[in-house]
Amino acid sequence: MATPDAPTQQLAQAALSSSMKVESRDGDVTGSVYSFLVHKDSGRVTHAVLSLGGFLGVGKSYYPLPFELLQFDPVRDRYVVTVDKRMLEGGPSWASNAPVFDQAYADRVASYYGVRAERLA
Amino acid sequence: MATPDAPTQQLAQAALSSSMKVESRDGDVTGSVYSFLVHKDSGRVTHAVLSLGGFLGVGKSYYPLPFELLQFDPVRDRYVVTVDKRMLEGGPSWASNAPVFDQAYADRVASYYGVRAERLA
Numbered sequence: 300m301a302t303p304d305a306p307t308q309q310l311a312q313a314a315l316s317s318s319m320k321v322e323s324r325d326g327d328v329t330g331s332v333y334s335f336l337v338h339k340d341s342g343r344v345t346h347a348v349l350s351l352g353g354f355l356g357v358g359k360s361y362y363p364l365p366f367e368l369l370q371f372d373p374v375r376d377r378y379v380v381t382v383d384k385r386m387l388e389g390g391p392s393w394a395s396n397a398p399v400f401d402q403a404y405a406d407r408v409a410s411y412y413g414v415r416a417e418r419l420a
Numbered sequence: 421m422a423t424p425d426a427p428t429q430q431l432a433q434a435a436l437s438s439s440m441k442v443e444s445r446d447g448d449v450t451g452s453v454y455s456f457l458v459h460k461d462s463g464r465v466t467h468a469v470l471s472l473g474g475f476l477g478v479g480k481s482y483y484p485l486p487f488e489l490l491q492f493d494p495v496r497d498r499y500v501v502t503v504d505k506r507m508l509e510g511g512p513s514w515a516s517n518a519p520v521f522d523q524a525y526a527d528r529v530a531s532y533y534g535v536r537a538e539r540l541a
C-alpha cells in the first residue's frame with residue numbers, strides 16, 4: 300500500500316478515521332488530512348500528513364506539515380493552512396515510499412517551512 | 421465495522437498505523453492502543469482508545485483511557501498504564517456501537533479514573 304509508515308520510535312502515525320479537509324487561506328481546497336504524527340511520549344501532534352493530488356485514490360502524494368501551520372476552523376470542521384498551495388506542493392513529500400521520519404527529516408521539514416525544529420528525542 | 425467513530429467535532433479519532441502494546445505496571449500485557457483521540461484545535465491527544473480482549477479480532481472491546489494515565493516506555497516501545505487491569509476492564513467501554521464522545525462522556529471517563537476532566541470546547 301502506498302501509505303506512509305510509522306516512522307520512528309518517537310513518533311506514531313495515526314490515520315484519521317474520518318478524513319478532514321484542508322484548505323488554504325484563500326479557500327482553495329488543497330486536500331485532506333491523512334494522518335497525524337503523534338509524539339508518543341508527550342501525546343502532542345507534531346505533524347499532519349496531508350494527502351494531495353491523485354484521482355480516486357490513485358496518484359496521491361503525502362505531505363508532512365508542521366502542526367503549528369494548521370488552524371482548526373470549528374465552524375466548518377476543517378483545517379486552514381497558512382502556507383499557499385504552491386509552497387505545499389514544493390515541500391517534502393512522498394508517494395509510495397515513506398521516508399524514515401527521523402530527526403534529520405523533521406529538521407528538513409521545519410527548515411523548508413521556516414518553523415522551529417521539533418526535538419523528537 | 422465494530423470500530424469507534426470520530427466522536428465529536430472537537431475530537432478526531434486516528435487509528436494507529438502500527439499497533440502499540442499496552443501493559444500494566446506489573447508486566448501483564450493488557451492489550452494494544454487502537455487509536456488516539458486528538459483535540460483538533462490544540463493537537464493534543466486527550467485519550468488513547470485501548471483494544472482489549474477478543475480472539476483473532478473477534479469480540480474485542482474498546483476502552484478510552486485519559487492519555488495522562490499512559491507512560492511511554494521508549495526502550496520497549498510500549499505504553500505502561502498506571503491503572504490495573506481489573507480497573508480498566510470495569511471502565512467505560514464499547515464493543516460495536518461507539519458512544520458520542522461528547523463532554524458528558526469525557527466527564528464520565530475522567531470521573532471513573534479520578535482525573536481532571538478535559539475541556540473539549
